[in-house]
């Protein structure tokens with residue numbers, strides 16, 4: 529199925545050799561295959577060149593493994609990701625414990641090159657592999673009363689050195705409104721750069737919601753619950769004045785302690801100019817989800 533904001537490649541098109549190409553060669557290859565025009569280029573961006581694999585996998589936020597940007601790369605290797613089960617429950621027709629292998633085998637894995645904007649005002653471009661959350665929701669059948677989707681990360685004190693510190697109320701939890709969850713941009717990602725997801729990036733399966741601040745993109749998901757009430761979210765519980773439920777990228781709504789008007793693109797070097805931050809991170813196609821909503825109040 530090809531959609532306007534994606535390229536038409538599937539996992540079958542990603543050659544194993546491609547895994548070892550550097551990003552310049554990868555992009556040249558993409559151009560040669562004629563997919564460049566199909567990428568999700570936000571308004572004002574001529575190209576969407578992915579950040580280096582090393583940057584994406586070594587500068588991470590995954591507080592279960594420590595709060596330093598390099599802690600996840602150092603310590604997340606301890607997380608056992610096989611076997612992996614995702615519990616799907618709540619207002620669904622087919623609740624159950626789904627093994628990841630079983631679940632992924634029923635989904636179309638695509639590559640999506642998305643902008644990613646952390647609330648801390650750094651950003652990058654990531655070539656994810658994954659499938660649409662909407663397809664999973666269709667598979668399990670959502671009951672008409674459902675209005676929200678709640679997500680939960682694994683909590684493994686034996687494997688996660690960071691959870692002995694009460695930085696957040698563990699397990700890490702997140703949530704989306706059902707229409708946000710069903711939006712075709714919303715992915716469950718199982719890899720990046722053509723390789724299986726590394727633990728520091730949220731292996732074996734993590735959410736990617738490219739128009740929202742990065743903390744909405746919850747890692748290492750073990751539970752998905754359909755509910756009729758707005759679910760609690762970790763950063764909102766930690767500081768409701770600074771982190772809202774919606775957390776849509778918005779250059780006109782500053783964080784109480786810093787501006788959100790601009791961002792620092794990873795890999796740009798020390799003297800790189802900051803780039804302007806775009807409403808919805810440039811993904812204008814989601815604007816309709818928030819028609820009539822006060823985005824200052826619902827930050």
Ligand SMILES: Nc1nc2c(c(=O)[nH]1)N[C@H]1C(S)=C(S)[C@@H](COP(=O)(O)O)O[C@H]1N2
Pocket residue numbers: 584587588589590591592645646647681700728729730741742743744745746747748
């Ligand atoms: N379980 C869990 N998910 C998480 C986080 C976390 O600490 N724990 N950090 C979030 C934040 S703040 C960001 S910016 C992104 C970072 O994803 P990346 O490290 O793959 O770039 O993951 C999000 N998902």
Ligand SMILES: [Mo]
Pocket residue numbers: 589646647648741742743
């Ligand atoms: Mo973040």
